[in-house]
Amino acid sequence: MSGYDSLGLGEEQGRRIDALKRSQDTFERSIDHALSSLQSKLSDVEGTVEHLEDRERSATRRFDTLEANLQEAKETAEARSDELEDAISAADAGLERLTTRVSALERHLRQAEGAVVVDLDSDRGGKLRGFGLAVEEGLAAEEALLSAHQRNVLQLRITHYQQARQALAGHRSTVRDAAAVLASTAAGDPRREKAEQAFTEAAAEAQKGQERIGRLAQSAQGAQAEQSADNARRAKSAAVIETGQRARTQLRVRLRSRLSDALTGTDLLPVWFTTALGPMAPPRRAEEWMETALEVLAYRVTYQVTDPVLALGSAPSASQAPHRAARFNELKRDLRDWG
Template structure:
């Protein structure tokens, strides 16, 4: 190898070494840059994790605080509930004591000289009882009539029969029209085929309608008979029902006036009244209380109940006086709200 060639080879190795050094420098710079970015991102991630942990700890503290507040509120509510129950119990006990004292005072007043007890049952000349009996007579006459529902059922039975008759008339008309076409057309006429179909269908429907009418006729006749009887009863009892309604209005007006005077007066109320209804009307249900009181007064005057303790007297015999027995049970249920 000549000296010239050796020189060229040395230069070539030198260039390669320089290139490798530059590549190494570039790689190191890129590696340092990438490592720096990774370090920065890792730092950001660590900060984010720390913030999330802080938030988590804050949320946990808030949750713990809310849970504590909730428990405190629950304990406070339970304590107030206990206090309220104790207060209600004390009020009920006080009310019982007050009622006992009032009863004792009332007994004392009743025994006192000159004490006057209102007679809510007085009926001079039997006028109030006459009104009560008129009311009962009107109600009995009204009960003997068919109800609106019963009248509707009867009318439905009649309507079904009438509709079946109308359907039969329509089918028969179709049969006649089709028969007329068949009688007036030749075998090849286009109208004949349609008429044959209508004739066959209408004849079958007419047969079904005829069978249905047979089943409905007896039911409709019975319904018409019941309607006629009900109309006759209504016409016959109309005056009695109307008189009963007028009597009810007059009776309640008179009894209401009597009760109002008794409640606002200074005389004592009867024992049967205060036992069943209390000494006065409750403030929130005064009208309901008053209506019940009037019902009881009307019952007593109508059925001549004079029992000094029992508001309704003895229970009537249901077989001998079914209407009175039913009214007795109804009023007994109503009095459960007030006694």
């Protein structure tokens, strides 16, 4: 007798209980396997997290190190900047003291017996002034002409008008061709529908083009008149402009030679020159300095400025001599870099 019989259970019920036990054993083994797998994955995750935490701590240490290095570099740069500013201030102070000493030495030399001051304004026979006046006349003639930009604007107005006329001619040609097709074909002809569409569209565009031409015609006529007037002025003033350009070259060559001799010689420079430009050219901007000095010399010989202290003399009247006043103001701005 089986154990189940002793419990009062039948054979069928015993088999079912055995099957349930086997299912329970299988389920428990599956649970154990799943738990084991989960614990293994959890262990892997914990290892990954720990590795990431280690990397984060390492990155934090590197960041802290970089931040410290950056702060140190910043402090070093600021210290060097302060040192550089102090050095520049000291150099400026030294230069100012040197300039004062040079000025005092110059005054002493000027008072000494036999001291010679270079005459940069000398113009025997007025030849240099003649060159200068020719330059001024040429520049005035050039200023009376339209600039390249202004001429381009005028030409653009004329071009727009010409393009509008060409477009209108094209639309009218399309209208004529379409009308010819409509006049020579019967209803139902496959060419007729296309011709009707072309006629309608071209006729509308021609109407718009005609209205546009009406607006552009007056503008183009005015532009052509301005172009013609400018062309006439150019032809009339061509010789004056060319003479002025040659005179400018000759004037600058002579003044540069005179200034070079004065700078390399032993005689004293005029007070007006050293006051405005200093005793010599700065090493790094020598060419700019020379250009400004030449323009000042040209201004003085052209307008016969003889002021012993002021490089440009007194300010001219803008209403009576507008071009000279413009040059005066321009040179005055340039001299701010050197005086």
